[in-house]
Amino acid sequence: MKRYKAYCFDLDGTVYRGDEGIASAIAFIQKLQQEGIEPFYITNNATKTPEQVQQKLAALGIAAPLQHIYTSALVTATYVEQHFRQMKVQVIGSDGIRVALAEKGIHITNDEDASAVVMGLDREINYAKLASACLAIQNGAKLIGTNGDMKFPTEQGFVPANGSFVHLVATVTETEPLFIGKPSPIMLEAIAQAHHYSKNEMVMIGDNYQTDILCGIRFGCDTIHVNTGVTSTAQVQVQQEQPTCCLSSMAEWA
Template identity: 45%
Template sequence: MKQYRAYCFDLDGTIYKGTEVIEAAAQTIYELQKRGIEPYYITNNASVNREDVENKLAKMGIVAKRERIYTTAVASALYCAEYHASSHIYLYGEEGLRKAFAEQNLRVVGPEEADVAVVGINRESTYESLSEVMNVIRNGATFIATNSDKIIPTATGFGVGNGSFIRLLAHATGIEPLYIGKPESTMLELVRESGGYAKDEMVMIGDNYDTDILCGIQYEIDTIHVAGGVHTQAQIQQREKQPTYFVENLTELL
């Protein structure tokens, strides 16, 4: 297998499942670090920020550099800091999203003042709260979605992903959002810019074809699908575009 300078790992389903680390992933990251290669961590989870991910990985025995962690909360805040710096932003999500926007000193407001609505996973969603964000969008706010994941891995199987809530809101409003997370390339572009990499020096690694693998394919970098997550190798082999590599566990990268 080709060696790379920038190994971009998905988190949920690739490095851990829920609160349980995948031992092959931890071993692989440790070996890469011994070789002087510090990985990147690319997650569609908008409920967490860099500090949250750093702390979670540390509890699993993985030492991650904070500046190499990209969540969709962080990426959405960086996007809005560049393109909506003077906007009034309504956030629908969890604490990680709010922290990321606070770190960028963006103007976060209530539903009546908003001209931008950023929607991330909210596991306390209710009929009333979804109706509120729907009306913010219907009233003209720019609709931004942190990611389009239909489902997300959990320790016991899968949970409803942010993308499923987004489809509900898009159907109710008739408005399609701008997506930030995988398979869009925003986070990979942030990685490339941060390290000055060429695309042939980067690889995207994950278990989900529709997010991780398509993200790498569309960004025109190599991809590695790891078994045991959202999609099986047999399912992916039915797709038109294939990953660069399939592995049963991440130690095969070594």
Template identity: 40%
Template sequence: MTYKGYLIDLDGTIYRGSEPIPAGKRFVEALQARQLPFLFVTNNTTRTPETVADRLKNEFDIHVGPETVYTATLATIDYMRAHGGTSFYAIGETGLIDLLLEAGFVWEETTPDYVVVGLDNQVTYEKFVTATLAIQKGATFIGTNPDKNIPTERGLLPGAGALVSFVATATQVEPIFIGKPEAVIMEAAVAKIGLKKDEVLMVGDNYLTDIRAGIDNGLDTLLVLTGFTPKAEVPELPVAPTFVLDSLDEWRFES
């Protein structure tokens, strides 16, 4: 099968924390050389697309534009615009809060229309309190993504999903998840790349998010064993990925 476009994860696929994955860089450069469209689809909401592109350039020598980055923040904004409401409270960082404000939503801590919970490296108990009380008063509870962990050079650290679980436990309210593997972000990403689902391959390291995002939404999948999902788990996966590789260097674009 020869694919016309690629949706690609970042953390654990192109890099691991601050550690480069050299095969990831070579994979992107091979796509560019073949003029194949690609979109980085990431559950990370701590950075804007511009910041992600700058980081890829400055830290990993991967040269792409911000238009190639589609974050769970952008998908969250699209969801909120489609469902009405103007105010929000968020647990998150610049890549989430600043973009929500720039999109025209208004910060409100007491009675917001939405409470959005993403990854926040400076999270405090008081932030959880504010989110919990707002949801109890009727705010719609959004989790940017369900990732329980994020792969880094230090190991698997708590992800946004862990913070969302804290609020879900405190409120007894289940969140609306936006990021992978949910249809919200995948339908938008496929529309953005401008191809049909059967023409696109989803590439990632995390079976629970990246690969399930493809499987659950009708895309072929490539699981690369450089991040979250270990090789030992592959035989026991409930639905097999279309492809499993130890390294993206093993991928053959023409078949």
């Protein structure tokens, strides 16, 4: 296998499932660190702050620098700051997106006259929140999703992810949502710019073809699909655009 300077790992389904670590990925990351290579962690999960992601990785035996953790919440907050800085923004989501928006000085409201509705995964989502979001969008608000993932793997099996709720709101309001996270290459572009890597020095590693692998393909770097999460190897092999390599797990990396 080719050697890279920047190994960019997806998290859910690639490094862990729920609170259970994926041993082959953790061992590979630890080996890279022993060789002096510090991986990057790129997640569409907007429920956690970078500090909370860091703590979760630490509990699995991975010491990850904060500046190597990139979440869709951070990228979404930057977009909202650029386009809705002085406006009201309605938010459905958890700590990750709420803290990221607050740190940008965004005016968060529950009002239905908001200029934008930002949706990240909210494990306490209910009918009232969804209804309020629908009304705000019908009043002219822009629908923004931190990511479009339809499901993610847990220890027990697949559960709904943020995209499933965003599409529900989009269907009711007959609008087209804007998704910020993968497969958009924004996070990979940020890594390349901040750390001065060229595309051929980077690799994107992930379990979800529609997000992780397409993100790397659209960015223009190598991609490694692992058969440990959302998309099976068989499902990947029928896609028109193929990853650089398919592995059953990171234990196969020679």
